[in-house]
Amino acid sequence: MSEQSPMALTMTLLLVDDEENILNSLRRVLRNEPYTVLTASSGDQALSLMEAQHIDLVISDARMPSMDGATLLAKIQQRWPECLRILLTGYADISTTIRAINDGQIYRYLSKPWDDDDLRLIIRQALAYQFSEQERQRLERLTLSQNLQLQELNADLENRVKARTAELQQVADMLDLAYSELRRSYATATEVFSSLLNQRLPPERQTNSRVVALVKAFAQRHQLNEALGRDLAMAAALYNLGKLTWKDHLFNSPADFLYKEERELYRRYPEVGEGLLMTLEPLQEAATLIRHHQERWNGSGFPDQLKENDIPYGARLLRLAVDFVELQQGMVLERKLGHDEALQLIQKYAGKLYDPQLCEQFVNLCTELALDTTLTDDTVFMLDTSHLKSGMILVRDLHAKNGTLLLSVGKELDARLIEKLINFEEAEGAKYTLYVRKPQAK
Template identity: 30%
Template sequence: MTSIDQLELLNQQPPSILCLDDEANVLKSLVRLLRQYKFDVSVSTNGEDALEKMQNKQFDVIISDMRMPHMSGADFLAEARKLAPDSQRILLTGFSNLESTISAVNDGGIHAYVQKPWQNDHLISVIKSAVEKFRLKKQNEILQLHINQQNQQLKELNSNLEQLVDKRTKQIRSVLKKLEVANESEKREHQSTVELLYNFINANPYLDGKIAESIAGTCTQIARYLDVSQKSITLAPMAGYLAQIGLLAMDPELYNKPINKLNDVQRKTFYTHPSMSQLMLMPATHLSDVSDAIYHQFERYNGKGIPKGLAGNDIPIGAMVLSVARDYWDHYEQSDSLLTTKQRHEAALSNIKVNSGSLYHPRIVDALEASHTKLIASDSFIGSIKVICAQELEENMILANSLHSHTGIMLLPKGHIFNTKSIIKLQQLEAKKPTPFRIMVKTAK
């Protein structure tokens, strides 16, 4: 039975009252009065019988007369306290029993006493108050147990997650380290590193490599319209390709369903993936700018983002570009699939523009809008397009669509400008294939 079930059961059960008195008429009066208020009443005429009933049932309230043969009310309540310390104990006493009442207070730990003959309204008020105290204490115990269980589950989850993250991080960092050693003389060839890591994303069944490719392309277009350095233009798509690399070190349960379906703990963990990306990319020192862009991708122009709450131009420009491109495609994917492609692009742009100056840098939103026509037309590839095999490739041809192996691994990204080196590599790969590549290219303007 869960803690919630225990709470519901406690609230549904009528309060149980045990009445002890050696006079049958007194017990009848108590039963008649208490049952009017829907109490579950049990009675005993001696202390031994009452204690036996307490061993078989839990009572909210125990009411005992003081003067009884064999076992006084004070003695009974002292024993009752040992058996059921949480049950509320009420003593019925006469005016002449002050000394015994004091003994019951000290030894029996009574919570209230009512003098005989009692007033019905007063007695019911005292009993209701006692029931409330008993149930509040029980509810607190159940909730505390529930909290302790949840804390233990969370502790175990965090422990397992830390082990998984540590294992996967070590694996990916090991690959990066080997890549660094093997290509020490070619550290500046960023693209090969990015393509390798992008293949990790593309091979994961829960991550969409096509979306990463679209984000990367939009990052490039925005960077060009911002009139930034050639280095920034080169780095811009890399952040788009690798924006989700940190998710590879996390449990797929955190990213194989929409964020709004995650609970608070899972959502908080999910938003740590940029930090995980930074850890993974640390050995690739030549990608430090890309790493910074990914780490700060959830910062907001108004300073209300994470992880550092940076605002305005304090946010790395690569992170601001990535944020706009990522959210643009997020809005696009969430838009009505019955709309035309152009309408979905326009809806995505509208969502970005409405948050210009708050979530996003106005200059970057303007750059997105300026490149929007090109973005919509990107699938149509304005210019001369043809499909050729690797043997027909020439230098300066531009790859019009990303080139993948038969297993889905990306070999070259869209927009790659062919050179002697990439042409030779593709021709070597094609020679090992039973059929030639079908490569969509356009000539450079």
């Protein structure tokens, strides 16, 4: 955090020590730093200041009469957990330090005498961490709010997508700022973004959720490593992001019937999608899969005419899933193909368009999935909202009528959530069926 950071100007530090000369030394160290600095000579005085105003970070001496630093920081942690805590300790204060770590859950501890530059750096790092955590929480609230607001939007589609795209870019920028804290939740976040993307697409062209389900099933069946599975799921959720630049009539034109400028625009959508995602480091691998998911095994694909094993493995798999779904939706040929017809056509082009070995594995999986194994699992039940019970676990993603993701696989239902689903049904005039697994008897 630099002196120019506007965030730093709003930060308030509290220095606590019973020795005035120590407080004076700390004030001198922070004299040119852009913080509001308060001081207290005892634990009780520090708690009074905490009650009177917002404090972002407390630096406390370990040894103080009446209330030592470990006790003070433990009380602060209990009452103001968002406030960061740093302990100043001497070499003989190991027991106090351990207590502060265990009870006060301190951010760092520093030994006396401290190095001024180290102290300033640690304070900056602590406040930067606190700021990124606040941004993460704000981002989660914003994402949830946007997702709920999308249910209520019924304005003109073109105007709506412009507003949603601008908000999506803003969210992406904030995700980049806080990526280290949110890395584990990126896969779920991309499915939320996919729901936003669906607002731009006609209902019959909202293929993302089916493509995601296919690549997840393949990854699970063939035990792909976790990183590849996560990148595949994110790429499947956002593979058609580049189509946001299209005019409405292009969405209703099968790919094989596009000519000249329109065909060139179609061939660029994987590159456009990659470009929109490459600034987000945790999405870079997924972006690469999106770029190459229209390559062909024989080298006649686009955008880079890669062939055979030069095409990333995940991109080869994503191509199979996308083509299988889009063939059935009438997005490739003039007519929609049935499930079996689509598989037969894919098999026909194994070794030309598709990796022949991967194609065989994919066709086998789709053939088995056609049996809908969740319905033959006697632990899975298909229920409407009126029959749901607390503790049930969702085994399939639940989407709204417009394609927006409402609940993800693995979500445990409770009474409040069930009531919200029932109210949402009434508001939308819809009826939802959920696939759930009943809780195990204890």
